[in-house]
Amino acid sequence: MLKGKVAVIYGAGGAIGSAVARAFAREGATLFLTGRSLASVEVVAKEIVSAGGSAEAAEVDALDEQAVDKHLQSMIDSVGRVDISFNAVGIPDAELLGVPLVELDVERFALPIATYATSYFLTARLAARRMIVNRSGVIMRVTALHSRTGIPLVGGYGPAMAAMEALTRDLSAELAPLGIRVVGLRPQAMPETPTIKEAFEPRAKASGMSWEQWQEFLASKTHARRLMTLDELANMAVFLASDKASGMTGTIVNLTMGSLDD
Numbered sequence: 001m002l003k004g005k006v007a008v009i010y011g012a013g014g015a016i017g018s019a020v021a022r023a024f025a026r027e028g029a030t031l032f033l034t035g036r037s038l039a040s041v042e043v044v045a046k047e048i049v050s051a052g053g054s055a056e057a058a059e060v061d062a063l064d065e066q067a068v069d070k071h072l073q074s075m076i077d078s079v080g081r082v083d084i085s086f087n088a089v090g091i092p093d094a095e096l097l098g099v100p101l102v103e104l105d106v107e108r109f110a111l112p113i114a115t116y117a118t119s120y121f122l123t124a125r126l127a128a129r130r131m132i133v134n135r136s137g138v139i140m141r142v143t144a145l146h147s148r149t150g151i152p153l154v155g156g157y158g159p160a161m162a163a164m165e166a167l168t169r170d171l172s173a174e175l176a177p178l179g180i181r182v183v184g185l186r187p188q189a190m191p192e193t194p195t196i197k198e199a200f201e202p203r204a205k206a207s208g209m210s211w212e213q214w215q216e217f218l219a220s221k222t223h224a225r226r227l228m229t230l231d232e233l234a235n236m237a238v239f240l241a242s243d244k245a246s247g248m249t250g251t252i253v254n255l256t257m258g259s260l261d262d
């Protein structure tokens with residue numbers, strides 16, 4: 001589904017970034033994988049190459065405008081184009097969660113909002129400048145259920161996710177006339193990712209639940225009575241990145257399996 005497409009992934013060493021990288025590679029995309037630390041990204045790139053795919057790893061801080069720009073230019077110099085930009089950057093939840101809003105200090109509240117919105121803005125804007133030339137491209141970002149529902153003890157994380165969903169719509173309003181689609185994916189928790197365990201820890205005491213009870217509680221709120229898998233998320237990312245989704249832009253695909261029904 002992605003044969004001939006060139007994709008850049010930010011946060012490619014993480015759980016979602018690496019799952020999406022593997023799925024994009026299986027569908028024939030040429031991959032440029034980036035992350036704040038090279039080691040985890042190199043592992044993913046090597047795995048893809050040994051499975052017969054095409055992937056290069058690079059250390060790129062997705063909050064550093066010059067680094068993102070330089071890396072995109074190196075892609076253009078090497079393969080001449082960028083078709084897909086996927087931002088899967090995530091910052092450690094332990095720094096953000098577990099404190100009631102009335103006790104939260106302003107720096108800790110603002111950190112996720114500034115980090116997530118800035119990284120998405122930078123990577124999207126700089127990729128769009130390259131995509132405009134071809135009047136073609138797809139810009140993608142992962143958000144979360146928190147963007148649309150009230151959840152206690154998550155600090156600035158909900159506003160951060162909501163900001164990225166608003167930015168998805170605004171980017172699309174400006175870029176879709178130029179041939180560039182902008183779409184988000186809004187999963188709920190995937191317990192196989194370390195992120196979800198980390199997100200649970202600061203709230204464990206307040207919730208009075210064990211890790212197993214927490215997963216059951218989250219699953220019980222879905223229509224399917226189960227949480228989504230990373231593979232399911234990655235498959236949806238493939239479809240959205242492909243030309244099969246040419247009719248979709250300026251929206252966030254709700255992958256919460258009914259926890260948030262629209």
Ligand SMILES: NC(=O)c1ccc[n+]([C@@H]2O[C@H](COP(=O)([O-])OP(=O)(O)OC[C@H]3O[C@@H](n4cnc5c(N)ncnc54)[C@H](OP(=O)(O)O)[C@@H]3O)[C@@H](O)[C@H]2O)c1
Binds near residue numbers: 036
């Ligand atoms: N996991 C889930 O079930 C789930 C559900 C809903 C939403 N989400 C959201 O999806 C996003 C990704 O989640 P995940 O589970 O894949 O997280 P993850 O495994 O922690 O991966 C995040 C990746 O982002 C990288 N990163 C952090 N800051 C960066 C920067 N400035 N520049 C470049 N890379 C940077 C991290 O690299 P380092 O390790 O080197 O810092 C890490 O590889 C997060 O925003 C998360 O909140 C996750």
